[in-house]
Amino acid sequence: MYRNIIHIVFAVLFIFGGLEAINLVNDYKVMKSQKEDLSEINKINYGLFNLALWKKEAMIVFENRIASFQISSEAYNEVRKELFKYLTKLNKDYIDSGKIFQNIFADAEKNEKVNKFFLKLIKENVGTQIQLLNIPQYIPGLSIQLADELKAQEPRLQDVMRKELVKILKVNENENFTDPRERIYKKYLLRDLVETNEFLENAINKAQIKIDKQLKWVFGLIAALVILSFMAKFWIGFKGTMLWVTLSSIAFLVIGITLPMIDIEGVLNAFDLSLLGTNIGFDRQYLYYQSKSILDVTTTLIRGGTWDLKLVGGMVFCFSVVFPFVKLILSILYLYSAKVSKSKSAKNMIFYLGKWSMADVFVVALFMAYIGFYGIISSQLSSIARNQGGFAIETINNSKLAPGALFFTTYCLLSIIIGIMINRHDERKMI
Secondary structure (H helix, E strand, C coil), X not given: CHHHHHHHHHHHHHHHHHHHHHHHHHHHHHHHHHHHHHHXXXXXXXCCCCHHHHHHHHHHHHHHHHXXXXXXXXXXXXXXXXXXXXXXXXXXXXXXXXXXXXXXHHHHHHCCCCCHHHHHHHHHHHHHHHHHHCHHHHHHHHHHHHHHHHHHCHHHHHHHHHHHHHHHHCHHHHCCCCCCXXXXXXXXXXXXXXXXXXXXXXXXXXXXXXXXHHHHHHHHHHHHHHHHHHHCHHHHHHHHHHHHHHHHHHHHHHHHHHCCCEEEEEEEEEEEEEECXXXXXXXXXXXXXXXXXXXXXXXXXXXXXXXXXXXXXXXXHHHHHHHHHHHHHHHHHHXXXXXXXXXXXXXXXXXXXXXXXXXXXXXXXXXXXXXXXXXXXXXXXXXXXXXCXXXXXXXXXXXXXCHHXXXXXXXXXXXXXXXXXXXXXXXXXXX
């Protein structure tokens, strides 16, 4: 009677934990998709590596300089001096010398309608009249007036410079350009980058809080089932204990290969540069973001196209998914089926297939990969942050082991324990 009640309680606990695990996996998939979208719309391609954005920033910098454009008083003094020299030389070479009138008189002499007497009279007296005008006395004042007129035209000069700057930068050449991030904005029924960033950050923060609780709850339920199974061994027997421990191990395996194993994330959190007195700043930009489960990795490799990627993907799938499942299922059958327990091939698969599954090696490789990736990204981000280029960069390395690593590692430990216990139990039966 106690045995049946315990089995019923364990079954309820297992089903409840399984349903919570399904919710956990689904919620994690949603959050992972949101993180991928957040990283996509904030890629460095759209920031530091975006030529169009740099053109706009350059336009702002030069616009600020143009708006403050002003010819200095020293420059005006030089302009007045040059104007004075120019007008003085012009008066000497063309007016005082009478050169400016020579062509006029030559054309007039060819014209039969012009009275030759009056033309001769004007020609003889023009020099005297020019001297009476005393033009040189007006040249300094004229130089000042022209320089002042130039100063009055500064707004016009600013407009000309703006137009020429637009031509140089070709700021409007991509007016019809369609932002590839529009599809992500529309996915969440939002209008632009600011709204989408705000929405995704809030959604991810809320989802992370919920998932953290779910992770503790699911892991605690399955781990509790394992512990209670060992504690109830006296009532449910060895087979009953191994049944629930094996089912728990399968649950850990399924969750472990479904949830991401490693999150690799490198971020430029801020970039500030002072250029010609204007600060240019870029907000958070993602250098790299990947979050993959074992199933994601195998699917990517198998679909990679080339035979070598397909081979590696098939091996990872066999060693990390197929072999572990076969071993665990055969372990249960070995305890409850007389036919399977007498089968040498089944026995060999249970006790030796686990070695060939290399799950423990996979876990070690996983941790080494995490350490390697974390070290590389940390080193690269630190080098960027310690730049000597006169600009300020704040970097963040959010790389971490994901929940899949915890569940898969737990499965590996339980799988080893199950193999050892069944082997010892089998040896005692043979004695």
